[in-house]
Amino acid sequence: MKTEFETHFKEKGFTQLTAIQTAVAKPLASGQSVVGIAPTGSGKTLAFTWPLLSQITSGSGSQLLVLEPSQELAMQTTRVMREWASLVGLHVQSLTGGANVRRQIEKLRDHSEVLVGTPGRIYDLLNRHHLSLGGIKSIVIDEADDLLNDHSKVVVVNLVKAAPRDCQLSFFSATTGQDREELSDTFHRQLVVCDVRKTDKSRGDVKHYTVVARTNAQKTAVLKRLSAEPGFYGLVFFNSQRTLEYAYNRLVHSHFAVETLGGRQRQVQRQAALRRFKKHQVKLLLTTDVAARGLDIVKLPAVINFDLPTHADQYIHRVGRTGRQGQPGSVYNLGDDHDFRDLRKTLVTTDYQLTKWSFSNEGTTTVRRQQKESGQHVSSAKQRKVGRRNTPEKKRKKHKKNRHFKNKGMRFKHRRKAQETQQRS
Numbered sequence: 001m002k003t004e005f006e007t008h009f010k011e012k013g014f015t016q017l018t019a020i021q022t023a024v025a026k027p028l029a030s031g032q033s034v035v036g037i038a039p040t041g042s043g044k045t046l047a048f049t050w051p052l053l054s055q056i057t058s059g060s061g062s063q064l065l066v067l068e069p070s071q072e073l074a075m076q077t078t079r080v081m082r083e084w085a086s087l088v089g090l091h092v093q094s095l096t097g098g099a100n101v102r103r104q105i106e107k108l109r110d111h112s113e114v115l116v117g118t119p120g121r122i123y124d125l126l127n128r129h130h131l132s133l134g135g136i137k138s139i140v141i142d143e144a145d146d147l148l149n150d151h152s153k154v155v156v157v158n159l160v161k162a163a164p165r166d167c168q169l170s171f172f173s174a175t176t177g178q179d180r181e182e183l184s185d186t187f188h189r190q191l192v193v194c195d196v197r198k199t200d201k202s203r204g205d206v207k208h209y210t211v212v213a214r215t216n217a218q219k220t221a222v223l224k225r226l227s228a229e230p231g232f233y234g235l236v237f238f239n240s241q242r243t244l245e246y247a248y249n250r251l252v253h254s255h256f257a258v259e260t261l262g263g264r265q266r267q268v269q270r271q272a273a274l275r276r277f278k279k280h281q282v283k284l285l286l287t288t289d290v291a292a293r294g295l296d297i298v299k300l301p302a303v304i305n306f307d308l309p310t311h312a313d314q315y316i317h318r319v320g321r322t323g324r325q326g327q328p329g330s331v332y333n334l335g336d337d338h339d340f341r342d343l344r345k346t347l348v349t350t351d352y353q354l355t356k357w358s359f360s361n362e363g364t365t366t367v368r369r370q371q372k373e374s375g376q377h378v379s380s381a382k383q384r385k386v387g388r389r390n391t392p393e394k395k396r397k398k399h400k401k402n403r404h405f406k407n408k409g410m411r412f413k414h415r416r417k418a419q420e421t422q423q424r425s
Contacts, residue, residue, distance in 0.1 A: 001025075002054050004087040019196035021047040024170075028052060033169040033189040035144075040174045040320025041296070042202045045080050048140050048170055053081070055137065056113050058089045065133065065163070066116040066140040067156060069147050071096040071267055072274065073294040077142065078116045085114060095131075097121045098267035105130045119147065119155040126162060136163040143294050144171035145313060148183075160187055174320060175313040206323035206331060209357035210343075213334045216243060219306055220250045222334055225359055226304070227256055227283040234302030234332075235295075236286045237318050243307060244286050257282040262291030289314060295321060304332045308343050312350055315343075319352075332357070 001009070017025075020038035027034045028051035038044055048066075056063050066081070068074035078094040085092050095104055095117030104121075108130060115122070125131040139160060141147055147156055148171075160169065169189050180191050213219040226232055238244040241263050251258045259273040259282045270291070277285040278297060284304075300322045309315040322329030333343060333354065344354060 001050050002088060005050055005054075005084060008084065008087055018043040018047070018202050019200040020044055020194065021050070023194035023196050024048065025051050027192045027194070028168075028170065029054065031055075031168050033187075033191050034171070035180060035183065035191050035193045035195075036170065036172040037176060037193070037195040037197060038172075038174065039197055039200050039203055040294075040317065041324030042196075042200050044142070044172045044174075045077055046084075048172060049081050049084055052138050052140070052170075053085055053088065053090060053114070056090055058113065060113070061111045061135045062113060062115050062133075063135055063137045064114045064140070065122070065136050065138070065159075066114070066142060067119050067122070067147060067159070068116065069118070069143045069152070069293050070290055071098050071118060072261065072270060072291060073143065074117050075267075075271065076294070076296060081114055081116060090114060092116060095121050095125060096267060098265075098270070101125075119152055119159060123155050123159060126159070133159065133163040136167055138168040138170065139163060140170045140172065142172050144173045145175050146173075146290075146293060157186065175316055202325060204323040204325070204327045204329060206319060206329040208319070208331045208333070208352050208354050210333050210335070210340045210354050211357050212336060214336045216246055217250075219334045220247050222332075223247065223251060223284060223304065223306070224254060224256060226302075226332070227251075227258075232302065233277070233280055233283045233300075234285075234304050235292060235297070235300060235321050236284050236304045236306050237292070237309075238286065238288055239307035239310075241288065244288065247306060248286055251284070256284070258284045258286060261285055261287040289317065292321065293317060296324065297321060298324075299327050300324070300329065302330045302332065304334065306334055308333055308335050308339050309346070312346055315347060315352075316350070 018038075020036055020042050024034050024036045024047050028048060036044060036047060038047075052064055066074075066077060068077055074094055074096045078092055082092040091110065091112040092114040093104075093107055093110070093112035093116070095115055097118055097120050099121075101121075101124075105125070108125070122131065126133065141156060147153070160167070169187055169191075171183065171191075176195075180193050183189075184191055211222055213222050223236065226234065236247070238247070244260060244262075248258060248260055259276055261270055261273050265273070273282075273285065274295075276282050286306075289309075294317075303319055303322045305315075305318060309318060319329075319331045322331065333340070335343070340354065347354075
């Protein structure tokens with residue numbers, strides 16, 4: 001590690017390197033192609049940032065290319081790398097979809113040493129001859145199990161072919177997608193595998209719960225009750241954009257502070273939603289697997305699976321948003337008994353333990369704890385109200401006054417007076 005990096009490392013309060021940072025440092029520094037596998041939140045971005053930035057020469061054009069599966073992760077990686085690159089006089093440019101392509105083309109004339117972006121936008125700029133990869137010395141394929149699926153694998157392979165043949169390749173992920181032999185055959189490289197999942201100790205204590213909610217309406221009601229808890233905020237995952245929009249409309253209609261991440265949002269809108277969520281200005285951030293892949297949200301207390309994942313790797317990446325860097329966290333899985341049975345089968349190869357959770361038990365526990373601390377008596381009626389969202393009660397519907405009923409007394413008075421007049425006559 002360079003002297004400038006060591007000084008900044010201590011200034012940020014870091015005491016020691018994580019397992020993945022230690023494992024890949026020497027292979028990357030020596031120019032070898034590497035496969036790095038480590039749990040989410042274990043510092044994979046810094047693991048390739050330090051050794052690769054140390055090999056770059058300032059003012060010699062673009063030399064390092066980092067590929068990310070989503071705009072959000074590309075911007076996050078750009079911010080991290082830019083912080084450390086500025087210490088040694090290097091420049092980092094982001095090239096993502098959803099941003100102004102003209103501005104990106106104009107900024108390419110500055111020939112930044114590090115390029116971070118999504119494969120689609122980079123490939124588009126390459127085909128339009130606004131970008132050249134002829135001077136690239138190293139390519140990092142972050143979240144490799146996602147980028148090397150059937151949809152984006154062809155684009156990634158073409159980008160690697162556009163770079164020099166002796167270009168160094170690095171693959172990083174939290175799960176194993178393709179094995180080493182398959183990667184070696186695809187990219188024609190000898191790969192060094194650094195798998196530290198068993199030795200890494202960076203994960204905090206994360207509890208995994210199952211919450212019974214059969215329909216989308218019931219699941220949305222669970223989100224309302226969770227968000228009503230003081231100090232609660234969480235990342236909510238959906239399998240489809242349609243279900244996400246359904247829950248979002250229901251929550252907004254009930255005046256809950258929520259934001260969405262993904263879909264057809266522009267980059268500015270996505271950054272604004274993330275910024276509001278990180279500042280705790282909204283309680284829930286509704287998203288999909290693609291948009292939230294690899295996001296680093298400091299001290300995120302909860303992840304909620306509105307739609308349950310269909311395979312283990314998907315679950316690992318979702319729950320990896322909480323419990324990062326030793327922090328505690330909770331995961332709430334919504335569904336019925338059949339869904340939970342399928343989920344347990346999906347996670348049979350993992351160490352996750354699912355526990356039943358309900359609002360009634362949690363609410364009673366909270367009330368009793370408050371009662372002991374304050375020494376006050378809390379009625380059973382108040383205990384039942386714990387967990388409900390703190391919103392004003394619905395106003396009773398006001399019926400229009402019947403004008404005939406209103407004048408009933410006057411009519412009766414006139415009728416009686418008329419009867420008395422007849423009797424006198």
